[in-house]
Amino acid sequence: MRASQQIDPETLRITDMRFADIIDAPKRCTLMKIMTNQGIEGYGEVRDAASKTYALMLKSRIIGENPCNVDKIFRKIKQFGGHSRQGGGVSGIEIALWDIVGKVYQVPLYQLLGGKYRDKIRIYCDTDVEGRHSGLEMGKALKERMAMGFTFLKMDLGIGMLLGKEGMLTAPLGLLEEMKTYAPHVLNAQGGSVTSDMISHQKSYALATTAHPFTGIHLTEKGLDYLETYISDVRSVIGYDIPLAVDHFGHVCVEDGIRFARRMEKYNLAWIEDIVPWMYTDQYRRLKEATTIPVCTGEDIYLAENFKPLVESHAVSVIHPDILTCGGAAELKRIADMADDAGIAVAIHMAESPIACMAAVHVAAAMHNVMALELHSVDVPWWKNIVIGLDEPLIHDGFIKVPEKPGLGIESLNDSVIQAHLNPKIPGLWESTDEWDQEFSNDRLWS
Incomplete structure (x- = not known):
């Protein structure tokens, strides 16, 4: 060299x-x-x-x-x-x-990590539930992703969709109203100074940082019916040929996660993601043993050593690290190798700019096995233009070609x-x- x-x-x-x-x-x-x-x-x-x-x-x-x-x-x-x-x-x-x-x-970065196993990386396309008020609307949005060439999809499906709907959630009285105030509080707080509005929402912030087993929130059968109808309608539009994962289930206990998973088995999901916080290894093992749907977590775990309990106990089917949380490129490669040795699949979480995206592309190329890399910016027309020097188009038939330029492959x-x-x-x-x-x-x- x-x-x-x-x-x-x-x-x-x-x-x-x-x-x-x-x-x-x-x-x-x-x-x-x-x-x-x-x-x-x-x-x-x-x-x-x-x-x-x-x-x-x-x-x-x-x-x-x-x-x-x-x-x-x-x-x-x-x-x-x-x-x-x-x-x-x-x-x-x-x-x-x-x-x-x-x-x-x-x-290129992949060469520094030991060389590449593949020349292009499959992208899975995430789609938020916001603005898609029915399964048919979400299905149409996902069908448009398929028309763009994406071969792997993910969507939101969880208790946030049930807020304000009568009889779908059981919770301590007043708690669900606090939940509804949290999302705008977070959006307003990003990057700004402390305001009276932020101070008034400390209770809702405390709720959002209360882990799933401790909220006292439960799904009713009516709530499960609603979620099942939603996903059934999605599948009626997109069919069963394409993988579909689901995310953002919500702050409920693992028992409710098991009830949800069993309801969803017939819809052939690629995985259910972050059903409980990642650190509860025993609860993940319970969930995995109770359903035939692959179970996924990992985007919030820092360092390979902290993935070990999930991997060594085979508590998940899919490990899902984010390169900007796990410790970077070399650490992501270590995590992938650990999962590979245990027979656990790896998908890569990514909701950031092309900088993180291309770093993850290089690591994915150097992994022995990788399922797909997330893209969360399909609806942001200027996203790719943040950087100069990438292929045009960057995503072709649902894949990103691994760059051969030095480093990340970004010129400027x-x-x-x-x-x-x-x-x-x-x-x-x-x-x-x-x-x-x-x-x-x-x-x-x-x-």
């Missing part, structure tokens, strides 16, 4: 880290640049709907490091990551480092598109982050 003539890998050093926060892609995303003393840049991203502070606090810990020493830097900063959005800082930095390494040595970021979609509450484009250069703590974990 020969280094590029323009770059001296031995003297390469990280000098800066900058950000741009965009909205509606389809969620809020924080894009990242890591800069070096030789002009080469690496592109990363913080997990969707997360805070860039998770990455900013790490800046002083990576300034002056050689970005080619990816594992060394990862081991230095991984203690500051956590599950779900808290993993976004470490993970985003990790993929930006790999982007730099690929550019330095003029090889499109500042005009990013500028047009900046979060108005965090409007800066690649502004200085010098105030984080001297952040200090004695970071050792023992004395």
